Amino acid sequence: MSSEAQHPVNLNTLYQQVILEHYKKPHGKGALEAPTITKSLQNPTCGDNLTVYLILDEANKVADVKWDGSGCSISMATASMMAKAVKGKSLEQVDEIMHKVYAMIKGDPGEYKSIGELQALAGVAKFPVRVKCATLAWHCVEEGVKEYKGGNDVNG
Amino acid sequence: MTLDVARIRQDFPILHQEMNGHPLVYLDNGATTQKPRQVIQALVDYYEGYNANVHRGIHTLAERATDAFEGARAKIAKFIGSPSPDQVVFTRNGSEGLNMIAHGWARTRLKAGDVMITTAMEHHSNLIPWQEAAKATGATLKIVDLNADGTLKMETYDRFLAEGSVKLVAFTGASNVLGTINPIEEMTAKAHKAGAIVVVDAIQIVPHMPVDVVKWDVDFISVSGHKMLGPTGTGFLWGKAELLDQMEPTYHGGSMIAEARLAGATWAKSPAKFEAGTPNIGDFIALGAAVDYLTALGMEKIHAYEVELTNYAWTQLSAIPGMQLYGPKEPRTGLISFNIKGIHPHDMSAVLNEYGVAIRVGHHCAQPLTEALGVPATNRASFYLYNTPAEIDRLVEALLQAKEFFGDVE
Numbered sequence: 001m002s003s004e005a006q007h008p009v010n011l012n013t014l015y016q017q018v019i020l021e022h023y024k025k026p027h028g029k030g031a032l033e034a035p036t037i038t039k040s041l042q043n044p045t046c047g048d049n050l051t052v053y054l055i056l057d058e059a060n061k062v063a064d065v066k067w068d069g070s071g072c073s074i075s076m077a078t079a080s081m082m083a084k085a086v087k088g089k090s091l092e093q094v095d096e097i098m099h100k101v102y103a104m105i106k107g108d109p110g111e112y113k114s115i116g117e118l119q120a121l122a123g124v125a126k127f128p129v130r131v132k133c134a135t136l137a138w139h140c141v142e143e144g145v146k147e148y149k150g151g152n153d154v155n156g
Numbered sequence: 157m158t159l160d161v162a163r164i165r166q167d168f169p170i171l172h173q174e175m176n177g178h179p180l181v182y183l184d185n186g187a188t189t190q191k192p193r194q195v196i197q198a199l200v201d202y203y204e205g206y207n208a209n210v211h212r213g214i215h216t217l218a219e220r221a222t223d224a225f226e227g228a229r230a231k232i233a234k235f236i237g238s239p240s241p242d243q244v245v246f247t248r249n250g251s252e253g254l255n256m257i258a259h260g261w262a263r264t265r266l267k268a269g270d271v272m273i274t275t276a277m278e279h280h281s282n283l284i285p286w287q288e289a290a291k292a293t294g295a296t297l298k299i300v301d302l303n304a305d306g307t308l309k310m311e312t313y314d315r316f317l318a319e320g321s322v323k324l325v326a327f328t329g330a331s332n333v334l335g336t337i338n339p340i341e342e343m344t345a346k347a348h349k350a351g352a353i354v355v356v357d358a359i360q361i362v363p364h365m366p367v368d369v370v371k372w373d374v375d376f377i378s379v380s381g382h383k384m385l386g387p388t389g390t391g392f393l394w395g396k397a398e399l400l401d402q403m404e405p406t407y408h409g410g411s412m413i414a415e416a417r418l419a420g421a422t423w424a425k426s427p428a429k430f431e432a433g434t435p436n437i438g439d440f441i442a443l444g445a446a447v448d449y450l451t452a453l454g455m456e457k458i459h460a461y462e463v464e465l466t467n468y469a470w471t472q473l474s475a476i477p478g479m480q481l482y483g484p485k486e487p488r489t490g491l492i493s494f495n496i497k498g499i500h501p502h503d504m505s506a507v508l509n510e511y512g513v514a515i516r517v518g519h520h521c522a523q524p525l526t527e528a529l530g531v532p533a534t535n536r537a538s539f540y541l542y543n544t545p546a547e548i549d550r551l552v553e554a555l556l557q558a559k560e561f562f563g564d565v566e
Contacts, residue, residue, distance in 0.1 A: 007510075007557070007561055008176060008177070008510040008511070010176065010510050011506070011507060011510050011561065014506065015503075015561070020562070020563075023562075024563065045518065046502055046517075046518060046532075046533060047518065047519055047526070047532035047533045048532065049532070070532050071500060071502075071532065072500035072501075072502035072503050073500060073503045073562065074502075074503070127506070130502075130506070133502065
């Protein structure tokens with residue numbers, strides 16, 4: 001028997017195997033030198049803190065992405081999954097993925113096949129107190145990109 | 157004779173329910189305690205039988221409400237060894253009492269050059285009011301640091317007192333995170349020698365052990381009613397009579413004046429002076445019932461039982477591999493904060509909840525302390541008179557399940 005069957009059903013809804021794998025073997029953890037975008041955010045109530053680094057190429061595609069921080073398995077696994085999902089994508093594609101994730105975690109019914117393994121986060125919808133854990137990395141991306149674009153507009 | 161916990165548990169309806177398919181194990185008493193039938197019944201009796209405003213009406217209902225309300229004050233006074241019920245001021249919670257002292261005493265009397273002392277193990281409610289009072293008056297706030305075992309560094313405390321100009325010392329009787337019980341009488345005697353008044357956050361002390369404010373010789377204490385079987389929205393501050401005379405009221409309005417003229421007013425004596433407006437009558441009467449309940453069991457016995465239970469929990473938790481416990485083994489109040497390597501407290505709490513075990517996780521409103529421990533958050537199991545060794549075993553089992561569930565983390 002896998003250990004999944006021995007634990008309460010709710011736990012396996014929240015902590016899907018793929019989430020636990022990302023937590024135990026995170027992708028893209030660390031810092032980037034000379035990133036185009038750096039954004040740090042905290043969840044003050046739980047003490048989670050996260051920094052996301054993005055390097056954009058000339059075509060505004062994510063050439064590289066890393067993140068660092070500390071927090072619960074959901075926030076750390078989400079950062080890892082985010083890093084895997086956005087690498088090589090254009091900012092428009094990143095935006096699309098991000099809004100699908102937000103909608104899914106809110107519990108909106110919809111078609112989420114296109115976001116691949118990120119679908120594992122669907123169970124978070126049943127745990128409202130953990131939504132902020134599962135969106136912290138994405139909020140870093142969202143606000144970081146917004147600041148970058150704002151900065152570019154001002155300069156341009 | 158020890159406590160008859162099986163009998164006590166019958167008085168707490170909320171404990172007899174399932175949580176996620178398991179009997180509820182409530183270990184979050186540091187946040188708030190459950191309420192016995194007797195307390196709940198006191199609320200029902202009041203609202204069904206004699207609800208009226210106090211200190212005003214001449215009619216019988218008002219008289220009955222006033223008698224019960226002031227009766228609760230007298231019970232509390234006796235419970236903590238206060239020479240008079242007039243020294244017990246009703247508040248909404250522990251934080252409000254500390255804020256009232258900061259506003260009514262510290263801010264009206266301190267000036268630039270004066271010093272206040274508090275410690276690095278305080279709840280925000282015994283830190284921020286003094287920070288703000290320092291800002292407002294130009295006084296300096298000095299913070300006593302901690303030893304590695306989670307006790308106060310007495311050398312630092314002594315040095316601060318020796319440096320002079322100390323007008324106020326505020327410290328917790330027992331830390332809500334570390335469980336450390338501070339030497340109240342020793343610290344108070346030293347502060348008085350240096351000419352300072354002493355404010356003790358007794359929120360984690362009064363519910364758990366016998367207290368005699370006269371023996372402590374402290375000047376003010378603040379206590380939370382809902383952490384000692386009473387309803388939420390109740391707390392009280394106690395002060396020495398002459399200090400309550402010196403202290404200015406924080407709130408103004410009905411019931412608190414001696415004489416009101418269009419040109420100004422004079423204040424009533426304590427406690428009326430500090431209780432403007434219609435008080436939380438029913439809830440304080442019910443807090444009186446909580447005090448009756450605790451008194452009938454005996455605080456000596458309650459304390460002895462909690463010590464036994466906490467020692468058992470310490471031993472059982474220590475045996476778990478990867479376990480880090482915070483604070484000294486003893487003396488400690490009935491709570492233990494801990495972390496297990498590789499499992500974040502939020503994940504821990506989520507797993508425990510699925511096994512019906514309720515604990516608190518986070519920084520416990522003591523963020524500077526949590527940071528000093530070098531962790532983002534801790535788990536805290538806090539006990540009370542209705543908890544059992546079998547419930548500690550359930551906690552340990554659930555922790556082992558969590559370890560298995562999360563496995564080894566890189």
